[in-house]
Amino acid sequence: MIFIQRKQKEKAVVPVENEGNNGANIFTQYMQKRNQIVKNKKILQSSYIPSNLPHRTDKINEIVEIIAPSLNRDKPSNILIIGKTGTGKTAVINYIGKELKKADKDEENCKFIYVNCEVVDTPYGILYNISNQIITDPSKRIPFTGWSLDKIFAELTDYVDKQDKVFIVVLDEIDRSFEKNGDDIFYYLTTINELLENSRVSIIGITNNSRFTEMLSTKIKSRLGEEKIIFPPYTVEQLGDILVERAKDAFEEGILDSDVIPYCAALSAQEMGDARKALDLLRISADLAERNGDTVVTAAHVRLARSKIELDAVSEVIKTLTVQSKIVLMSIIKNTEDENMTVMTTGDVYTMYKYVCEAISQTILTQRRVAGLISELDMLGIVHARVKSFGRQGRTKEISLNTPKEIINMVKSDEVFRGLDSYRPQKQMTLM
Numbered sequence: 001m002i003f004i005q006r007k008q009k010e011k012a013v014v015p016v017e018n019e020g021n022n023g024a025n026i027f028t029q030y031m032q033k034r035n036q037i038v039k040n041k042k043i044l045q046s047s048y049i050p051s052n053l054p055h056r057t058d059k060i061n062e063i064v065e066i067i068a069p070s071l072n073r074d075k076p077s078n079i080l081i082i083g084k085t086g087t088g089k090t091a092v093i094n095y096i097g098k099e100l101k102k103a104d105k106d107e108e109n110c111k112f113i114y115v116n117c118e119v120v121d122t123p124y125g126i127l128y129n130i131s132n133q134i135i136t137d138p139s140k141r142i143p144f145t146g147w148s149l150d151k152i153f154a155e156l157t158d159y160v161d162k163q164d165k166v167f168i169v170v171l172d173e174i175d176r177s178f179e180k181n182g183d184d185i186f187y188y189l190t191t192i193n194e195l196l197e198n199s200r201v202s203i204i205g206i207t208n209n210s211r212f213t214e215m216l217s218t219k220i221k222s223r224l225g226e227e228k229i230i231f232p233p234y235t236v237e238q239l240g241d242i243l244v245e246r247a248k249d250a251f252e253e254g255i256l257d258s259d260v261i262p263y264c265a266a267l268s269a270q271e272m273g274d275a276r277k278a279l280d281l282l283r284i285s286a287d288l289a290e291r292n293g294d295t296v297v298t299a300a301h302v303r304l305a306r307s308k309i310e311l312d313a314v315s316e317v318i319k320t321l322t323v324q325s326k327i328v329l330m331s332i333i334k335n336t337e338d339e340n341m342t343v344m345t346t347g348d349v350y351t352m353y354k355y356v357c358e359a360i361s362q363t364i365l366t367q368r369r370v371a372g373l374i375s376e377l378d379m380l381g382i383v384h385a386r387v388k389s390f391g392r393q394g395r396t397k398e399i400s401l402n403t404p405k406e407i408i409n410m411v412k413s414d415e416v417f418r419g420l421d422s423y424r425p426q427k428q429m430t431l432m
C-alpha cells in the first residue's frame, strides 16, 4: 500500500521533467528525492511536544498533584526537577503547561510562564521575559534595557498582585543563569510572595546538574527545593517505546525496517538513556535515506547517521581547539602522512611541532607543555596516547592518529596552516 501511494506521488512530479529543460530546474531532482519518507518532519524535531509521553506518566502525575491547587488559586510548593540531558524534563513541563491552560479557561486562576535560562541568562533578561509574558498592556511593557533590577522587580510585583491569581514560573536550565549570575534572581523570585497580598508565585526550576543545589545558599536551597523530582535516564526498552510512538506519527507504515528502532534505542541507551539522541539518530537516518532516494530506512542508514553525528561532534571539538593544540595535532598528522610513522614518541611529535611553529611563525612551547597538549587531545579522543614501559629504562608514550579522514582534512585546511606546505626552512632542519 505504501508503495502505491509513493508511486502516485512520484508520478505527480514527472510531468515537470517531461516539459523538457524548461520545466525542470535545479530543485527538481531534489524535490523528487525528498519528502517521500518522512510524513511530518516537525514530529521528529526536539522542539515538538508530543501529546503522549511514554514512561513519564508517574512524573507527570507527581507534578500535577503538586501544582493542581493553583486551579483553586492556592499556592503550590516550589519544585526542583533534576535529571540528565534528554530525560524529558522540558517536554514534560511544557506538556503540563499546555494541559493546565486547557483546564483553566482564560487563565482565570493561574498563569503558566516558561523561561529558558540558557537563552535569557541575565537577571534582567529573565525578569524582562517573565514580566512581558504577564504585562499585556503594550504601553506598560518593560523596556529591553535601561531599568534597574529593583525597578523591574517593583513593577512586576505590582502587576502580579493586581491580577489576583497564581503564577507558576518555570525556569528551565536554571543552572545556566546561576553559573553566570549567582542566585540573586532566585532570591528575587522566592521572596516575591512576602510582598504580595492577592497573588502567589511558585517556581519550578529545572536542571540537568545533579549537584546544582550544592551551589545555592542554604536559604535559597530550601525554598527552591520544597519538592524535588528526579527524572531517571531511559532504559533501552523505554527509548524503543518512545521512538515507536513518534515513528507512528512521523512515518507511513512499512518505511522503517524492523531493526531500525531497536538499533537506534540500543545506541542511545549506551549514551546515558538520552531520548534526544535517540530521536536525532532516527531523524538523521531517515534524512540520509531520503537524500539517497531510498524508499526504506535500514540499519545501514542508522550506522551512517551515527558516524555523521560523531563526525559533527569531533568537528565541533576541533573548532574550539587553541592554535597550539591545532599545531600539535597537525604535527601528529604530518608525522603520520609525510614521515610514515604509524606510532611516534613525544620527542617525534616535538621535533615536527617545532618545524610547524617555525613555518607558520608561532611561539614554540616547551616539550613538557606539548606533552600536556597531547594528553588533552587523547582525552578528547582525537589521538591515541598509550604509555609504554621499558622496565628500568623508563617509560615513553606511543602516540598515534585516531582521527577520521574528514577531520584530518579539516585541520589541514585550517587558516592557521596557510603557507605551511610551501614553507622551505632557511637551514635544513632534521625532523627525526
Ligand SMILES: Nc1ncnc2c1ncn2[C@@H]1O[C@H](COP(=O)(O)OP(=O)(O)OP(=O)(O)O)[C@@H](O)[C@H]1O
Residues within 6 Å of the ligand: 045, 046, 047, 048, 049, 050, 052, 053, 054, 055, 056, 083, 084, 085, 086, 087, 088, 089, 090, 091, 092, 207, 208, 242, 275, 276, 279
Ligand atoms: N517520554 C517521552 N516520550 C516522548 N518523547 C520524549 C520523552 N522524553 C523525551 N522526549 C523527547 O526527547 C527530546 C529531549 O527531551 P527534553 O528536551 O524534554 O529533555 P531534557 O530532559 O529537557 O534535556 P536537557 O536537560 O538537555 O534540556 C525531546 O524531543 C522530547 O520531546
Ligand SMILES: [Mg+2]
Residues within 6 Å of the ligand: 089, 090, 091, 172
Ligand atoms: Mg530541557
